[in-house]
Amino acid sequence: MAVRTRSLISIDDLSDTDLRRIVERGRRFADGERAAPLAGKVVGTYFAKTSTRTRTAFSSGALRLGAGVVPYGPGDLQTNTGETYEDTGRVFARMLDVLVARTAGDPAQLRGWAAEGGMSVVNAMTADEHPTQALADLTTLLGHFGRLEDLRLLYIGEGNNTAAALALALTRIEGFEFEVRTPPGYGLDPAIAARARNQAEASKGAFAERHDMDELPEALDVIYTTRWQTTGTTKPDPNWREIFAPFQVVRDLWQTSPEAVFMHDLPAHRGEEVTSEVLDGPQSIAFQQAANKMYSAMAVLEWCQGTDTEVDQRT
Template identity: 60%
Template structure:
């Protein structure tokens, strides 16, 4: 009987204890890497598939590099490579791949149900590398970065500025579960977090003794340890309003905004568009840890693959 694998489709399906352990494990990988120590090889003899229907630099490379460093072999699929393009169902594709692969890392940027369909089997672990509704592995990289810089996630105060996109959704579903944290999400009108995400995050915050708030007014934002933004045009999406850039202009993270949080570090999930969501002086300035955050995607990917595939 093949070993049953774990899936990571949404952070809502991960317990608090599992979330905490994943962040701790990723932080451990990051610390070991910084010390020049190699990864252990818990995935020796395993095969991991990566399937990216949309462009990816950090996430695709992070999972591929992590899998290889953990001892696995990697098969990469592009958007035109699988027989889904000729009419095979996603469920059938998942069933076939599960007979050959141990893990499958998927980015669709489409509805969450697309990735969930690959997980309609229990032989192959499926990891959501970004869907329209959530980017769970990004949040793990974010929390790993906070843990590495602050020594813990508990108590972290984060100001998120920009669209309530899949990265912001994942952040809200993760940070609010740590004790005494504070997350303030500031978005342009009409571009906030989905109502269901707000309800879930508020519930997590009540249970953990944390603070969670959504607003459209940057002036209402309290002091923060971390200021976080993402690019205004999320991968695989478009905006119906032709004048949407005018709506987003007041939400740029610039030197004036950072001066209101003089001790804060700057986070960005990248890619960045200097002069749009962030000023070049901020992204390239001394407060920026965005490229450390990018590296931590590999360490968090390692923690995810180990947990999903090796158990």
């Protein structure tokens, strides 16, 4: 079968079937399944912003799948000397099979590179979405609970790129209840929230967003947070920490959800968005979640360069 090159810039680039396939494949990799379907391929990793987990996950995942890896840092490309991003992409497309890129900027740059054809492009985080994080999170949920359907997850913190990706992914799962508590003025993009609400209705789930910490839902399966200072961003309000303070994840949140697990996309700023008691506590699966980024990255890379001839359509 001919190779069908695909790119992942947004969760929206995945059909429901593709979403499930990547998550289940990542889970099988985590359970010990091994393969080398990318032997002879070359994966470029371009990180214009800092990264520990995502960069390591895609680099080590590519190597485990048999691919070579070419790393680029923020000072390595000739864009620093005036070459256009368009010309850089035209060169990449003639030398790389996959480009994994973190820009923390406009995803249009990545779509421009993907449009060159012949090279898969993976969004390792832009300003508006972090799709590979959401896929790693679903892989973690599937591994821990044995299912994705009918789970209840409470997200607490900024409506950032991780929250956006989760909103686009989780609300497509049958019966999934996803509630977001964001500080006033730091919520989800209204368009993302509207999409999530419509998708949840279609999948017989639920989506809600509030800007306070009153009347929290009970009997949760997951409590999730992210760092308050998202990579590559700043906050215009000098008093933003006072606004965020009530949204810290503390042990008391488990009083009405004693069985809930804790998730965090890391890095964590202990004492800010979460206490060490929670992050290091028995309910935390945050570091297993981080480990799953590699297995999920392997599944993404395989999907991008896969030989699957099925054409999946969003419904």
